[in-house]
Amino acid sequence: MASGDRCGPYICGIDAAMDVVSGKWKSLILWELDNHGTRRFGELKRGLPGVSEKMLIQHLREMEQDGLVHREVYREVPPKVEYSLTEHGRSLNEALGPLGEWGQRRAERLAAEAAAAS
Amino acid sequence: MASGDRCGPYICGIDAAMDVVSGKWKSLILWELDNHGTRRFGELKRGLPGVSEKMLIQHLREMEQDGLVHREVYREVPPKVEYSLTEHGRSLNEALGPLGEWGQRRAERLAAEAAAAS
DNA sequence: TTCAATACTTACCTGAAGGTAAGTGACGAA
């Protein structure tokens, strides 16, 4: 196959999920789309400070291939494209919930330690 | 700071959790240690087919720094070192549960699609 | 005396991820 597969074989489920979610901005894109329901390319870009246009489309295209994201093109000028989560995307976001909470607690712990060491 | 921080600032919880779990073998190390309770370096190596010794210690050291893994050294010859999960490590593993199940379902879906396309 | 076992350590190299910056095409507004 040609470009970056993201098919198996996988050693375990985590493996198979990580394959789809690893990428600097993917979890943030997921979160952004889940929060707003639907976002245009430019809105996503503004919502993810620091992302480059190249990485943003690249990640969006991969997530579309992976069935996480739906891409709707409106044939207008200037062009308008809307991105939203598919059912799979939404369920992935749910599955990421506990991990997000764990990370939240870790961040709080780190902050507390940093404050204690001041 | 010197080598690979893995402190914030983080944009969200996922971010903070990913920082700790990203690394080709980390989730597998987590899984292996959770399954067996305690493992020696060589046992881990044999349990993770394909891992290099360099990456294995590197990941173990980082996970120790991050408070996920406990390292117990026995002063013997030949040397003996045992690794196990800390409370944080175990809770991370739990938080990864739903993601693992999601990945499992994705892998099954991919397999079914591949079978259908044969 | 050499070898095996164990848990590293070190130097070097490659490939992929991601960043930067400029270009494209269509059309309406100024």
Add this chain to the structure above:
DNA sequence: TTCGTCACTTACCTTCAGGTAAGTATTGAA
């Protein structure tokens, strides 16, 4: 006629994660 908007696209470059392979220290066994 030039500019701005929008959603890309392309070429080029840097960085770093990870791989390979060899070396280290200790001691008992053959």
